[in-house]
Amino acid sequence: MGAVSVRDVTVAFEAFRVFDGLNLDIEEGEFIVLLGPSGCGKSTLLNAIAGLLDVASGQIWIGGKNVTWEEPKDRGIAMVFQSYALYPRMSVRENMSFGLRMAKTPKMEIEKRVKHAAELLQITHLLDRRPDQLSGGQRQRVAIGRALVRDAAVFLFDEPLSNLDAKLRNELRVEIKRLHARLGKTTMVYVTHDQIEAMTLADRIVVMKEQKVQQIGTPDEIYRRPSNLFVAGFVGSPQMNFIKGRIEYNDHIPEFVIGQRRLPLSDYLFHDGRPAAQDVILGVRPEHLDIVNDGTWADFTIDIVEPMGADTVLWCSDREGSLQIRTNGSRKAAPGHRLSLTVDAAQVSLFAAETGERL
Amino acid sequence: MNTAEPQGRRPRRLTAGRMGVYALLISAALFFLLPLWIMIVTSLKPMEEIRLGNILALPVAFTLEAWTKAWSSACTGLECNGISVGFWNSVRILIPSVVLSIAFGAVNGYALSFWRVKGANVLFGILLLGAFIPYQVFLYPLVRIFSMTGIYNSLPCIVIVHVIFGLPTMTLLFRNYYAGLPLELFKAARIDGGGFWTIFLRVMLPMSIPMLVVATILQVTGIWNDFIFGLTFAGRENLPMTVQLNNIVHSTQGERAYNVDMAATMLAALVPLVVYFVSGRWFVRGIAAGAVKG
Amino acid sequence: MSTVSISTPAVTAPNSHGRRLFRKRLPAAMALLPTALVVLVVYIGCMVWTVRLSFTSSTLLPKLDWVGMTQYTRLFANDRFVTSAENIVIFGILFIAGCLILGFLLAVFIDQNVRAEGIFRTVFLYPYAMSFVVTGVAWQWFLNPGLGLQKVVRDLGFESFTFDWIVSQDMAIYTIVIAGLWHGSGLTMAILLAGLRGVDEDLWKAAKVDGIPTWRVYTSIVLPLLRPMVVTATVLLATGVVKLYDLVVAMTMGGPGIATEVPAKFVMDHLFERNNIALGTAAATIMLICVVSILAPWVYARYVRPQGRHA
Numbered sequence: 022m023g024a025v026s027v028r029d030v031t032v033a034f035e036a037f038r039v040f041d042g043l044n045l046d047i048e049e050g051e052f053i054v055l056l057g058p059s060g061c062g063k064s065t066l067l068n069a070i071a072g073l074l075d076v077a078s079g080q081i082w083i084g085g086k087n088v089t090w091e092e093p094k095d096r097g098i099a100m101v102f103q104s105y106a107l108y109p110r111m112s113v114r115e116n117m118s119f120g121l122r123m124a125k126t127p128k129m130e131i132e133k134r135v136k137h138a139a140e141l142l143q144i145t146h147l148l149d150r151r152p153d154q155l156s157g158g159q160r161q162r163v164a165i166g167r168a169l170v171r172d173a174a175v176f177l178f179d180e181p182l183s184n185l186d187a188k189l190r191n192e193l194r195v196e197i198k199r200l201h202a203r204l205g206k207t208t209m210v211y212v213t214h215d216q217i218e219a220m221t222l223a224d225r226i227v228v229m230k231e232q233k234v235q236q237i238g239t240p241d242e243i244y245r246r247p248s249n250l251f252v253a254g255f256v257g258s259p260q261m262n263f264i265k266g267r268i269e270y271n272d273h274i275p276e277f278v279i280g281q282r283r284l285p286l287s288d289y290l291f292h293d294g295r296p297a298a299q300d301v302i303l304g305v306r307p308e309h310l311d312i313v314n315d316g317t318w319a320d321f322t323i324d325i326v327e328p329m330g331a332d333t334v335l336w337c338s339d340r341e342g343s344l345q346i347r348t349n350g351s352r353k354a355a356p357g358h359r360l361s362l363t364v365d366a367a368q369v370s371l372f373a374a375e376t377g378e379r380l
Numbered sequence: 381m382n383t384a385e386p387q388g389r390r391p392r393r394l395t396a397g398r399m400g401v402y403a404l405l406i407s408a409a410l411f412f413l414l415p416l417w418i419m420i421v422t423s424l425k426p427m428e429e430i431r432l433g434n435i436l437a438l439p440v441a442f443t444l445e446a447w448t449k450a451w452s453s454a455c456t457g458l459e460c461n462g463i464s465v466g467f468w469n470s471v472r473i474l475i476p477s478v479v480l481s482i483a484f485g486a487v488n489g490y491a492l493s494f495w496r497v498k499g500a501n502v503l504f505g506i507l508l509l510g511a512f513i514p515y516q517v518f519l520y521p522l523v524r525i526f527s528m529t530g531i532y533n534s535l536p537c538i539v540i541v542h543v544i545f546g547l548p549t550m551t552l553l554f555r556n557y558y559a560g561l562p563l564e565l566f567k568a569a570r571i572d573g574g575g576f577w578t579i580f581l582r583v584m585l586p587m588s589i590p591m592l593v594v595a596t597i598l599q600v601t602g603i604w605n606d607f608i609f610g611l612t613f614a615g616r617e618n619l620p621m622t623v624q625l626n627n628i629v630h631s632t633q634g635e636r637a638y639n640v641d642m643a644a645t646m647l648a649a650l651v652p653l654v655v656y657f658v659s660g661r662w663f664v665r666g667i668a669a670g671a672v673k674g
Numbered sequence: 675m676s677t678v679s680i681s682t683p684a685v686t687a688p689n690s691h692g693r694r695l696f697r698k699r700l701p702a703a704m705a706l707l708p709t710a711l712v713v714l715v716v717y718i719g720c721m722v723w724t725v726r727l728s729f730t731s732s733t734l735l736p737k738l739d740w741v742g743m744t745q746y747t748r749l750f751a752n753d754r755f756v757t758s759a760e761n762i763v764i765f766g767i768l769f770i771a772g773c774l775i776l777g778f779l780l781a782v783f784i785d786q787n788v789r790a791e792g793i794f795r796t797v798f799l800y801p802y803a804m805s806f807v808v809t810g811v812a813w814q815w816f817l818n819p820g821l822g823l824q825k826v827v828r829d830l831g832f833e834s835f836t837f838d839w840i841v842s843q844d845m846a847i848y849t850i851v852i853a854g855l856w857h858g859s860g861l862t863m864a865i866l867l868a869g870l871r872g873v874d875e876d877l878w879k880a881a882k883v884d885g886i887p888t889w890r891v892y893t894s895i896v897l898p899l900l901r902p903m904v905v906t907a908t909v910l911l912a913t914g915v916v917k918l919y920d921l922v923v924a925m926t927m928g929g930p931g932i933a934t935e936v937p938a939k940f941v942m943d944h945l946f947e948r949n950n951i952a953l954g955t956a957a958a959t960i961m962l963i964c965v966v967s968i969l970a971p972w973v974y975a976r977y978v979r980p981q982g983r984h985a
Contacts, residue, residue, distance in 0.1 A: 068879070
C-alpha cells in the first residue's frame with residue numbers, strides 16, 4: 022500500500038466528467054510529478070487528492086487511510102500554491118503558525134516548528150516581515166515553510182515555481198529537491214507544465230493530456246521510451262524529430278523505409294515481437310542523429326544554425342522534410358553545408374501511424 | 381452516518397449553518413421587497429379598501445383607476461394634468477443631457493489619458509474633488525450666472541447643469557477605461573498619422589462600447605432620479621418627474637389619495653427599474669466603475 | 675488656473691521642437707477647454723462666490739458688504755441648523771455603519787455558494803436604481819402609523835404594538851436611516867461582493883488545508899484584503915450623506931417640526947424660500963469645510979502616502 026493512492030476516481034464538473042476512473046499509486050517518500058499542458062487535469066487531480074474538490078466516484082487513500090470524505094486539514098497533507106497564497110497583513114511568522122494556532126497546538130511546539138522550518142529554508146531573518154515586503158522567491162519560501170510546519174506526510178505542490186523568473190525558478194527547484202532529500206520519508210506530489218522541472222525533480226513522472234494519464238514512469242523511461250506520440254513530443258527540447266514512413270520486411274528483418282532511405286530495426290526493442298508491415302512514425306531525438314562522413318542517410322542541407330553554447334542545434338532538410346540535430350557546440354557549421362547522418366536504431370522510437378502508440 | 385466505506389461524493393448535510401444562511405438571505409430579501417410590494421398593491425386598490433384594509437393584502441377590488449389618474453389627472457400643485465407632464469419633461473431633459481455628458485466625458489477621458497496637455501492633471505484633480513463637494517455650495521452662484529445670461533429656468537439651463545455635474549464621473553469613467561488600454565495602440569495610431577480627432581473617432585470610440593453602455597446606464601438612472609437640479613434650474617414648464625411626484629404627494633388639497641400617490645411613485649420608478657432589470661450585471665459594473673477608483 | 679497652464683506652451687515654447695509639439699497637442703487642449711472653463715467658473719468660481727457671500731448681509735439679493743463672522747454666529751445660534759447638524763451626524767454614522775455591516779453580511783452570505791444567487795443580488799440592489807424621492811414616498815406610506823405597518827401588526831392581534839417613529843420628534847430621523855439603508859446597502863453589498871470574488875482562490879484553498887474556520891478566514895484574511903472596497907464604499911456612502919436632501923423632502927419635509935431637518939435642506943430653504951442668502955451660504959460653507967476635512971485624510975492616504983512609499 023502506497024502513501025497516496027487514487028482509486029478509480031472520477032471528478033465531475035456539472036455534466037462534464039474528468040478522468041473517468043483514474044488510478045494512481047504513490048509510494049512513501051516518492052517524488053511524483055504530474056506533467057502536462059494546461060487543462061490536462063493535473064491540477065484537478067491534485068485538488069482531489071487534497072480534498073479541495075469532491076470526487077464523483079472512487080476513493081482516495083492517504084497513509085493507509087481512506088480519506089475520501091475527510092476535510093483537507095484532516096488528510097495529513099500540506100500544500101504549496103502557484104500564487105503563494107500567503108495571508109495578507111500577517112507577518113511571516115503568523116502566516117506559518119496560523120493553521121497550528123487554529124488547531125490549538127501548544128505554543129512551545131508552534132515556536133519549535135516555525136523555527137525549524139525557517140532555518141531549513143533560511144528565512145529566519147524574514148520572520149517578522151509581511152508578505153508585501155518580500156520578493157517572489159522569498160514569498161514562495163515562506164509558503165513552503167507554512168507547509169513544512171504542518172508536519173505532513175504528503176506535500177502537494179501546485180505549479181509552485183511558475184510565477185518566478187527563470188533564475189529564481191532554477192534556484193528554488195534545487196532547493197525543493199534538497200528539501201525532499203532532507204525530509205527523507207515525505208511524499209511529494211508536484212504539478213507542473215514545465216518538463217525540465219519534471220525531469221529534474223521526479224522519481225516518477227505522470228504525463229497527462231486531456232484528463233487521461235498518458236504514461237507513468239521514471240524520467241529516463243519517459244524520455245527514452247515515450248509510450249505515445251504525445252509524450253514523445255511533449256518531453257524534450259528541442260523537440261523529437263518525427264518522420265513518417267513504413268515498416269517493411271527485407272529478408273525477415275524489419276526496416277523503416279522512407280523514400281530511398283532505410284533504417285534496419287534489428288536493434289529496436291519492439292513491444293510485442295514482430296509487428297506487421299504498416300505505416301509508422303519514427304521518432305528520433307535531435308542528439309541521437311550523428312553527423313558522419315559517409316552516413317547511411319546522406320544529402321541533408323543545413324538551413325539554420327542555432328548555437329546554444331554547450332551545444333548547437335542544426336536545422337537541416339532534404340526533399341522529404343526537415344530535421345533538428347543537436348551537436349557539439351564546438352562544431353563548425355554554416356547554412357548551405359551538406360550533411361550525412363547515421364541513426365542508431367536502438368535509440369529511436371516507433372509509433373503506429375494510426376494510433377500514435379509506441380510499437 | 382453512513383457505515384459503508386467512504387467513496388464518491390462527500391455526503392452533503394443540510395447543516396444549521398446553511399439553513400441560517402438561507403433564513404437570513406430570505407428575510408433580507410423580504411425587507412428589500414416589502415416597500416415595492418406595498419407600492420404595487422396600494423396602487424391597485426380603491427381608496428375605501430386602503431382606509432379599511434391591510435396595507436400588505438392583495439387588492440380585493442382590483443382597479444387601474446389610480447394609475448390612469450396618476451398619469452393624466454393628478455394635481456401637481458395648481459395644475460391637474462397628472463405625472464405624464466413630468467414624464468415627458470424628464471424625457472426631454474434626459475436625452476440631450478445623457479448624450480452631451482457622455483460625449484464630453486469620453487473626449488475628456490481620451491485627452492487626459494493619451495495627450496499630455498500641460499495642467500491636465502491639475503484639471504482632473506479639481507474635477508475629481510468637485511465630485512465630492514455638496515451641490516449646495518455651487519447652486520446660488522449658478523442661479524445668478526444663468527439669470528444673467530437669461531436662460532435660467534429653461535430646458536437648456538437644466539441640460540447644461542446636468543452636463544456640468546456629470547463631468548467628474550463621466551471623465552473619470554472614460555479616463556480609467558482609456559488608461560487601461562495599451563499605450564502602444566495610441567502610439568501605433570500616431571505613427572500611422574492619426575490626429576487627435578481621427579484617433580478618437582476611428583480607434584478609441586469603437587473600442588469604448590462597453591464604457592458607453594455603462595455610462596449610459598449610469599447617466600440615465602442618475603439624471604432621471606435627479607431632484608435638486610430639476611427643482612432649482614428647470615423652471616415651472618420643465619419640472620422633471622421626481623419633482624412632480626413630490627408635488628403630487630405633498631399637495632395639500634383634501635384627503636390624500638394614497639393609491640394615486642403610489643401609482644405615481646411606481647410610474648416615476650419605472651424607467652430606472654427597467655434600466656436596472658434589463659442591464660443586470662452592467663448596472664453593477666456601472667456603479668462600481670463610477671465609484672471613484674482613481 | 676488650469677486654463678492658464680494649458681496654454682502656457684504656446685507662450686513659452688522656446689524652440690521649434692516645442693512649438694511643433696504644441697501644434698499637435700492644440701486639439702487636445704481645445705477639447706479640454708470647455709471642461710477647464712467649467713472647473714474654473716463653476717467648481718472654483720461658484721465655490722469662492724458662495725464662501726464670499728457667507729461673509730455678507732445678503733438677504734433676498736446678494737450684496738458685497740463685509741460683516742465678518744456674523745452669519746456664522748447666527749448660524750450656530752439657530753436651532754434649525756443645530757438640529758440639522760446633529761441629524762446629519764446621527765444619520766451619517768448609522769447609515770454608513772449600517773450599510774457597511776449589512777452590505778458585508780449580505781455579500782458574505784451570497785458568497786456561500788447559495789442557490790438563486792442572481793435573484794438575491796437583484797433584489798438587494800434594485801432599490802439603488804430608484805430615486806430618493808420614490809424611496810421617501812414609499813417608506814412614508816409604509817411607516818404611516820394609521821394605515822401602514824403599525825396597523826397591520828395591530829390587526830394581527832398585537833393591539834398595543836406601536837411603530838410611530840415617523841411622526842415622533844425623537845425617532846423620525848431613524849426612519850430616514852432605515853429608508854437610507856434600504857436604498858444604499860445593496861450598493862455596498864455589490865461592491866464588497868465584487869471584492870470577495872476577486873480574492874485569490876488559492877488563498878481559500880490554503881486556508882482550507884490549514885484548517886481555518888470559514889468565519890475566521892473572512893475576518894482575518896478576506897476582510898483586510900477588502901479594505902480598498904470598504905474605503906470606496908465608505909467614500910461613496912459619505913458623499914451620499916452630505917447630499918442628503920431629496921429623501922428628507924419626500925419622506926418627512928423636515929418634520930415633524932424640525933425633527934428631520936438636514937444641512938442641505940437648511941441651505942436650500944434659506945437660499946430659495948426664506949430669502950436669507952448670507953445665512954444659506956454660510957451653512958453651505960460649513961458643509962464644504964466638513965467635506966474637505968473628511969476628504970483630506972482619504973486623499974492623503976490614497977494619493978499622497980503611496981507615492982511617498984514608492985519613492
